[in-house]
Amino acid sequence: MRERRRDRKTARAKREVLRAFDRSLQLALAHEEADPSKLGESVLRLSRKLNVRLGRPRNLFICKKCGTMLIPGRTGRYRVHSERGISYLGIKCLSCGWYRKVIIRER
Numbered sequence: 001m002r003e004r005r006r007d008r009k010t011a012r013a014k015r016e017v018l019r020a021f022d023r024s025l026q027l028a029l030a031h032e033e034a035d036p037s038k039l040g041e042s043v044l045r046l047s048r049k050l051n052v053r054l055g056r057p058r059n060l061f062i063c064k065k066c067g068t069m070l071i072p073g074r075t076g077r078y079r080v081h082s083e084r085g086i087s088y089l090g091i092k093c094l095s096c097g098w099y100r101k102v103i104i105r106e107r
C-alpha cells in the first residue's frame with residue numbers, strides 16, 4: 001500500500017520534470033530572445049528537488065554546470081569524434097565553456 005503510493009508520487013514527479021523540460025526546450029527554440037540559461041536552470045532545480053533523473057537524450061541538451069539549454073549551433077556545440085575505434089559526441093556549452101564527452105559507440 002505504502003509502496004504503491006510512493007510509485008504514484010514518483011511517476012507524477014517524473015511527469016512534472018519532463019513537462020518542464022519540454023516547455024523550456026520549446027521556449028528556447030521558439031524565441032530567439034528568450035534567455036536559454038534561465039530556462040535550463042529551472043529544469044535542473046526541479047529535477048534535483050524531486051530527485052528525478054532527466055535521462056537521455058534530454059540530459060544532453062542542458063548544461064549541468066550553468067543550466068543553459070543547449071541549442072545546437074546557438075548555445076551549444078556538438079561534434080562527433082572518433083578515437084581508437086570509439087565514437088563519442090563532444091558537447092560544449094558556449095556560455096560557460098563546459099565540455100562533456102558522451103560515448104555513442106564502442107568498438
Ligand SMILES: [Zn+2]
Nearest residue numbers: 063066093096
Ligand atoms: Zn554552461
